[in-house]
Amino acid sequence: METHPDIVDMRLRHEMAERATSTPQGQATGMLAFLTGIYLAASPWITGFNNLSTLAVTNLLVGLAYAMLMSGGFGRAYERTHSMAWGACVLGAWTIVAPWVVAGDVSTTKTIVNNIITGAVALLLALAASAAIQAAEQRTRAHAASTAPRYR
Numbered sequence: 001m002e003t004h005p006d007i008v009d010m011r012l013r014h015e016m017a018e019r020a021t022s023t024p025q026g027q028a029t030g031m032l033a034f035l036t037g038i039y040l041a042a043s044p045w046i047t048g049f050n051n052l053s054t055l056a057v058t059n060l061l062v063g064l065a066y067a068m069l070m071s072g073g074f075g076r077a078y079e080r081t082h083s084m085a086w087g088a089c090v091l092g093a094w095t096i097v098a099p100w101v102v103a104g105d106v107s108t109t110k111t112i113v114n115n116i117i118t119g120a121v122a123l124l125l126a127l128a129a130s131a132a133i134q135a136a137e138q139r140t141r142a143h144a145a146s147t148a149p150r151y152r
Contacts, residue, residue: 026132033125037067040118047114055106058098066091085130092123
């Protein structure tokens with residue numbers, strides 16, 4: 001039973017996710033991404049543009065979604081982790097353009113500087129997470145290929 005292909009595949013996926021998050025770089029990326037999401041959610045009240053309600057609500061929702069995406073996926077469901085990192089990339093890009101896109105005139109200096117810096121950091125952290133996941137996947141595939149039984 002231990003050599004059944006499904007069990008072997010499940011073990012490899014678990015090991016892959018574990019490798020991606022157990023490194024100091026993976027842990028640092030995850031923690032920084034979580035903190036970035038929390039900051040984005042609270043940024044309207046921290047930087048003082050909470051009277052611009054459309055952008056305040058957008059930052060709150062996007063920040064919470066980003067924090068949940070980047071903290072909840074690693075190691076729990078590997079098949080979805082890669083997609084979640086790319087989803088977080090989209091949220092980071094949205095954060096950059098949000099001051100010009102949301103309803104109302106909310107493109108003030110505070111909002112633009114805050115959202116561009118926070119969005120760029122969020123985007124870079126999500127790209128780093130995606131790269132770590134891909135690297136772990138490639139290492140696991142190479143390891144699986146080298147240890148696979150060869151039939152003659």
